[in-house]
Amino acid sequence: MLTVLGIVIGVAAVIAMLAVSEGASFESQQQFRDLGATSILLKSVKPAEVEESSNRGFGPPQAVIYGLTQADILTIRNTIPGVSNVIASRIVKKNVWNLGLSMNTDVVGTSVDYPSSRNYNLRAGRFFSETEVRDHANVVVLSDEVANELFPIDNPIGQTIKIDSDYYNIVGIMESEGFSNLGQNQAGSSNSAPSRIFIPFTASRSRFGETTTRQTAGGMESETVELHEAIIQVDNQETVIQVGEIIEQILQRRHRDVDYAIEIPLALLRQAEASALRDQIVAGAIAGISLLVGGIGIMNIMLASVTERTREIGIRRALGAKKKDIIAQFLIEAVILSGVGGLIGVVLGIIIPFIISTFWGMTTIVTPIAPILAFSISAMIGVIFGIYPSMRAADMDPVEALRHE
Amino acid sequence: MTIIETNSELGTASSPGLASGSRVASLQDIQKTYYMGSLSVEVLHGINLDFYSGDYISIMGPSGCGKSTLMNILGCLDQPTAGKYFLGDEDTSEMEDDELSTIRGARLGFIFQSYNLIQQLDVLENIEMPLFYQGYSEKESHEIAMGLAARVGLQDRVDHKPFELSGGQQQRVAIARALAVDPLVILADEPTGNLDSKSGLEILNLFDELHSQGKTLILVTHSDELAERSKREIKLMDGRVESDERLHA
Numbered sequence: 337m338l339t340v341l342g343i344v345i346g347v348a349a350v351i352a353m354l355a356v357s358e359g360a361s362f363e364s365q366q367q368f369r370d371l372g373a374t375s376i377l378l379k380s381v382k383p384a385e386v387e388e389s390s391n392r393g394f395g396p397p398q399a400v401i402y403g404l405t406q407a408d409i410l411t412i413r414n415t416i417p418g419v420s421n422v423i424a425s426r427i428v429k430k431n432v433w434n435l436g437l438s439m440n441t442d443v444v445g446t447s448v449d450y451p452s453s454r455n456y457n458l459r460a461g462r463f464f465s466e467t468e469v470r471d472h473a474n475v476v477v478l479s480d481e482v483a484n485e486l487f488p489i490d491n492p493i494g495q496t497i498k499i500d501s502d503y504y505n506i507v508g509i510m511e512s513e514g515f516s517n518l519g520q521n522q523a524g525s526s527n528s529a530p531s532r533i534f535i536p537f538t539a540s541r542s543r544f545g546e547t548t549t550r551q552t553a554g555g556m557e558s559e560t561v562e563l564h565e566a567i568i569q570v571d572n573q574e575t576v577i578q579v580g581e582i583i584e585q586i587l588q589r590r591h592r593d594v595d596y597a598i599e600i601p602l603a604l605l606r607q608a609e610a611s612a613l614r615d616q617i618v619a620g621a622i623a624g625i626s627l628l629v630g631g632i633g634i635m636n637i638m639l640a641s642v643t644e645r646t647r648e649i650g651i652r653r654a655l656g657a658k659k660k661d662i663i664a665q666f667l668i669e670a671v672i673l674s675g676v677g678g679l680i681g682v683v684l685g686i687i688i689p690f691i692i693s694t695f696w697g698m699t700t701i702v703t704p705i706a707p708i709l710a711f712s713i714s715a716m717i718g719v720i721f722g723i724y725p726s727m728r729a730a731d732m733d734p735v736e737a738l739r740h741e
Numbered sequence: 742m743t744i745i746e747t748n749s750e751l752g753t754a755s756s757p758g759l760a761s762g763s764r765v766a767s768l769q770d771i772q773k774t775y776y777m778g779s780l781s782v783e784v785l786h787g788i789n790l791d792f793y794s795g796d797y798i799s800i801m802g803p804s805g806c807g808k809s810t811l812m813n814i815l816g817c818l819d820q821p822t823a824g825k826y827f828l829g830d831e832d833t834s835e836m837e838d839d840e841l842s843t844i845r846g847a848r849l850g851f852i853f854q855s856y857n858l859i860q861q862l863d864v865l866e867n868i869e870m871p872l873f874y875q876g877y878s879e880k881e882s883h884e885i886a887m888g889l890a891a892r893v894g895l896q897d898r899v900d901h902k903p904f905e906l907s908g909g910q911q912q913r914v915a916i917a918r919a920l921a922v923d924p925l926v927i928l929a930d931e932p933t934g935n936l937d938s939k940s941g942l943e944i945l946n947l948f949d950e951l952h953s954q955g956k957t958l959i960l961v962t963h964s965d966e967l968a969e970r971s972k973r974e975i976k977l978m979d980g981r982v983e984s985d986e987r988l989h990a
Contacts, residue, residue, distance in 0.1 A: 653845075658874075735954060738857070
């Protein structure tokens, strides 16, 4: 079976590589779907050097100030043409209570456009209104996960939850998000299922202030962050990447440290597509070489078989086999040989992506077309590399072949 | 090339054919030259022979007399350099490779010195092979092959591979295979050459039986014992027919 090893590797490589690149493009498309083609995501990121300098000080911990500010957002909104909307959010980690039940969750202070900016829909009730934002109203919208946790039996809408010492009226519940994880849990540590609640941006500022304190391994740590993230919506898909570059320049000028991050889903998608193409070229080259080697292996074994069976060819010719009968016989043998290799390759090619997803957590998708394509290629290899040995067999002189020992 | 010995005109050949049978094969001024580079060797110098159905012919001669070459031409495995070879009423000398394959498969039965069975196929499959190339249905060829296996006394060994059989048994499989398409002529090349005397005798008895059933047999041999059993003995010498006589008249 060593003969068909090349075919096995080639076919397995084709399927596995296609599965990996298909998975990668699926992931980037997922992000793309969540945020849309016309969005830019800004995040506050704690710069490394700030963290160090704060630890060196004496006395009570000083609040670390970093991240995006309202002024940044204002500048972006007012100076860049083509920016249609900016949805800024503050994310504070809090314990949220419903009577005896509590859970630690991200409290997202945001504006009314938050759901539409992320294709994120309500399951029940409504999102808070402009008026409520203006009034710093104590209203809250729960994520599906939080609603299920704090209100396992009754309908939460119309009821209240308690954060710190304040009560908030529940006006709506978002639908479950699944495992989409872009831009969530900014202030939190764990990054599993999204557990979030949403309150008006104004309420977040006036209730929680701008400084948050959290427990870390080194002791208490305070940080002051005006905004944790912002979604900038651009009115035209064509200009998204340019707007992103302008934003980058503005932020560079306004910030001493790089305490922000910019993500452009469209650019990520383009990048993913480019790297998928590169992957596919590399995969194609590997598969091509393996299949070529495999084909030559097949040709070798077939030539040996033809020589070994010269006598048989002579007998068959004497008994009425035409040249094309002999060609057919040896071609079928070559195709069976490469087909067996192809089948083993298909099995491996389906197992390998499964192993990759299990052990490296990469998304892999084996589309039905990949094994079919790879198997057809292996059968074709059998035909192509079987032709020459078969012709040699058919072109033998029957008299000579019969005399062969 | 000049024709030295015999008249080449159709039907007036001097060979002592059987008056009763129709003509099944006719060699008319067959010449064969082998070319090796600039060298050419003429092996057959104009052979004229007619064979009639139901006859039992032996072709004798020392090594190098052109026996094998003549046999290959008779078997449509090789083409003459000049002359005409009619098998039945078909002129084979101008045939393409595919047509030759077809006529071999349909009109001729081969029996070789070394049996030439295909080792990886069992007895039944070996007998079925000529039928396969003639496009017989599986059911039909199975029936024919079973019948022939019984006729050569191997009905209990149809699923044996050739290497599981004795030489005599293998040659009987080969005879059954040669009979499969009910050929015009059965060509046997030293059929007992690889067999011990007892098995050889069995094969010769089988040939007698086939002859009595009206089959046309052409036997190439250099054994006098074999030739004596035939009805017509042709002796070749240096690419020419030296003698052609009817035995046991």
